[in-house]
Amino acid sequence: MTAGVASVVKSTAKNIAETSMLDADILNDLEAKTDEENFENLVIAKVNDYVHVRKEPNTDSESVGKLYNHSVGTFLEEKDGWYKIKSGSVTGYVKAEYCVTGKDAVELAPKVGTRIATVTTTTLKVRSGASQDADVIGLVPIEEELVVKDEQEGWVKVDIEEGQGYVSNDYVKLSTEFVEAESKAEEEARLAKEKAEQEAAIKAAMAEARRSRQESQKQARGGKGKTSSGSGKSYRPAESYTTASSGMGNAVKDYALQFVGNPYVYGGTSLTNGTDCSGFVMSVYKNFGVSLPHSSAGDRSVGAAVDGLANAQPGDLVCYSGHVALYIGGGQIVHASTSRTGIIVSNANYRTPLSVRRVF
Incomplete structure (x- = not known):
């Protein structure tokens, strides 16, 4: 190699190294850019x-x-x-x-934003505490998005189906998501879909109510009608679940189940584009002309109390600590669970219920 060529190679290598160092500095600056x-x-x-x-x-x-x-x-x-x-x-x-x-x-x-932790490793362990020695309560796959509840040094508290736990900050990418504007076309499409869903739900509720009334009349003619005596409690007894409310409850159940598989979005109320637990219950009942609060705690005081899951009927609200769901019968609920699972059907006893409420 001649001296001239060697000089060019040396100069080029130096330029590449300096460029690489500059790129690294830029990347570091970008990564260091604060949320503020x-x-x-x-x-x-x-x-x-x-x-x-x-x-x-x-x-x-x-x-x-x-x-x-x-x-x-x-x-x-x-x-x-x-x-x-x-x-x-x-x-x-x-x-x-x-x-x-x-x-x-x-x-x-x-x-107003929702803090999200996106998993960056193949399988991430979720622990009961902010320590490598804490028990593993769940496993989350790569690219899963988890709602962040709290951030500590080196650890992030998140929601998963098994409950709240902690993941190492080294294996997630943190970001903040916001609700964005809605265009005229998007609004028109949403309103048209909601109107069609509401009309279908009302039609189904009326049909179910008619069927229930006919069944009630048939039983009454057979002398099988019963009345319930007062229990002296504030609970609504199972017998007070009339055929009319039965029809409405089943219509609520059927309407709610069609949204299984749709996404969970913290703070959301859209049954199709994303909702949280109380937003799900609120939006389902909105289609039946019933106004409910966008608050799982607030839902614990609506309607009338039902004496436990044993007396729950389809359409009842099942309230947990920080969560609310709709009872669909057979010991099951439908609910907007977590960002990982979206709207799903679960066993009503997957957590301990605090109360059951009937709003129709």
């Missing part, structure tokens, strides 16, 4: 319901979508008191006075 820096560029709606996303920055401009309360977009620019944002499939302008960004967004974002 990321959240500063968000625009978060802070309204009672929603703010229109408009094609141009004025109130006469066409609405291209809606940014619901605490939904999030990415800041693009500011113009005459309007923020241009991109959120989901929607790009447009929102009135600045109805949103927060910058430092205010940094403060609000952790409260």
Whole structure:
């Protein structure tokens, strides 16, 4: 090798090494970027319901979508008191006075976002405590997304079907998910689907109620009708579950079961795109004209108390600590369980119920 060629090779190698070091520095800087820096560029709606996303920055401009309360977009620019944002499939302008960004967004974002831990190893052990010596309570596969309940040094507390546990921070990638804007087309499609589902559910409920009334009349003619005496308790006895409520309960059950397999989303209420446990119960009953709170704790005080699972009937609410489900009969429930399982059917005794409530 000549001296000239050797000099070129040496210079090239030096440049490659310096470039590699520069790339590594850039990557390290990106990885070190804090949530605070990321959240500063968000625009978060802070309204009672929603703010229109408009094609141009004025109130006469066409609405291209809606940014619901605490939904999030990415800041693009500011113009005459309007923020241009991109959120989901929607790009447009929102009135600045109805949103927060910058430092205010940094403060609000952790409260409205859902912290997610994505598994990065083939099989991740979930432990009962934040220690390698703690018992293993479950195993989670790679790329599984877990809802984060708490973060400690080196450990993340997560929800799995077996309960809450801890995973090592070394084997998950942490991120924050937000609800995004809904375009006009997406809203129209959602409303049309919800209307069709509601009409089908009401039709099924009416048919079941008619069938139950006919069966009741048939039994009454046979002299088999019974009445229940007062027990002196505040519980609703099993006999008070009338044929009319039986029809409604079964209709609620049938309607709820069609959503099995759909996703769990913390804070969500969409039976198709994602809901949490109380959002699932609330949205199912909404289709029958019954208003329930978006709170598993609040559900423990609705309707009338039923004396335990032994007297539960389809459509009853089964309330647990921090969770709520719909009873479907045969000792089973349907519920929005976790982000890993979505909406599933489980044994009603998979956890200890705190109460059973009847709302119809």
